Amino acid sequence: LYVLKDSTLHVKQCVLNIPKKSDVNWVKSMRIEQQFSQLDNGEWVLTHDDMWAEMSFPALIPNALVTRTTRLAEYKFDDIPRSLLRGKARTIEEANARIRDEEFWQRERPVELTKSEQNIDGLVDRIRRSKGFGVIMVGVKAFAENFIETSPTGEKSKVDIGPVNTIISHNFVDGYRFRGSARTMAALNPHLFWKGYGAYGTRSNRWYYGSEVTYAFNKKENSPFEYPMRNLVFSSERDVMSPSDKYLVNNKDNVFMSFRTQDVRQMYFYDRQQLSFVYESDWGLSVNAGVKTESNEVAGELHFQPVNGAPEVFKIRTTELSAGIRFCPGQTFVNTKQHRWPVNLDHPDLSLTHTMGVSGVLGGQYQLNLTELKLYKRQWLGSWGFVDFHANAAVQWNKVPFPLLIMPPANMTFMDNEVTFNLMNNMEFLTDRQLFVSASWDMNGKLLNRLPLLKKLKWREVLVCKGVWGTLSKENDGSLPDTQAPLLFPRGMTSVSDPYVEMGFGVENIFRLLRVDCIWRLTHRDPKPGQDVQNFAVNLSMHLKF
16 A cells, blocks of 8 residues: 555555455456546545456467456546435446447547557467468357357458357157258347257157247347347247156257257147347336247156046146336346346345236136246355355146146256255255245365365355245145146156255366355155155366356
């Protein structure tokens, strides 16, 4: 710290460096310099905020120097009218603030580029013109972004081909499945977007499709999901899936989702049309509403068997109206080609949704009312890392067939997810009243980094515990001998009146990329007739963290 040698003792400048033996991934060294200046009114303010970071990558890749130069000016201390603060965010960011073209920076950049910085564009152009570079870049982008741009080099892409990892996949009904996908970007139209796919199953000999049209009321820079979303969306889709696929974080056609912890044979064909609207405010409140009509047809080893020996039903149809509200103050996002990722996790994320099924409208056969309340909160623990806490409560108020009951979030893949169960079978439990709780404690290497040999590996430990408890009313329990439920339960399916609990211990930051989790099933360990139970598993996933 550089402090003025007078009676004020104001800080004039400060210089910060990270320790030489820091456990921050890929950062070999970092330096931050801040300078403070005195305004005409006597106030001292931050005017320079510069950062240099030396990035150290694996062998064969040279180190890189990352710089950030920030200048702050035009400070004002006038009183702000209270009317401007009501219902507004503490910080308001322009939609395109993080995506600016070169013309903007040439006009607004407060510090001139150095000669070497000015030559970077020329270096990049020479690399682009080198033999074979275009092919290499297509491959790198396809791997990193999962999409292939169709525009000429240097221009914004109007149409992207992808996701690439969905070209080929596998499931029980289709066998091998081939899919082609594409989507439009804001360079074609900043308000109107389309994405869709066509797929073919080699075993089922069926063609599938999905098409989605989005109109964004606010202008987008690249993708329709940019924050804040104020979108009207219409989608139509005809495809096949398993009941547990709705809990997948990734696309169900992702090639890595083809590798399952168990053979999922209970699936269904669906034909779905949906119109929805979502409005996100600038300060964390969002609302959504929609109408959906969908038919589900049995596939694989799934059966819809009515009670009292009536003939088997092969298809059911529903018409649903939904509305929801979500509140997460101060949340901001970083956009990628596929998703947007929240970067401010300090505030709780609370959402409430209600879905109403209407009988006799657009072919709907059932009345239903499903209410869902979800809470997410990250609790920071200083040097002990952080805890991610999830709590979800759901109630199905009506008498409905088992596909419309509440199924605990089961995960049939080898990819770990803190809000799904890894050792629960597909459709093993059903409820009409359910409470799900999950806690994941990332210790950030607090224990492993104190062991003499493991310390050099920079591994980090994670503890996970999750459980679900629910009840099932007699009118919906299709497993009872004298049941009055609309459909009988498939063999091995029961309620979860006794809590189901899983616990896991994970090690992440292996090779700065991989995470391995050992997971134990603590309850419901004895198999019921018609089912197999797995009480232990080892899961692998990829986590990029600094």
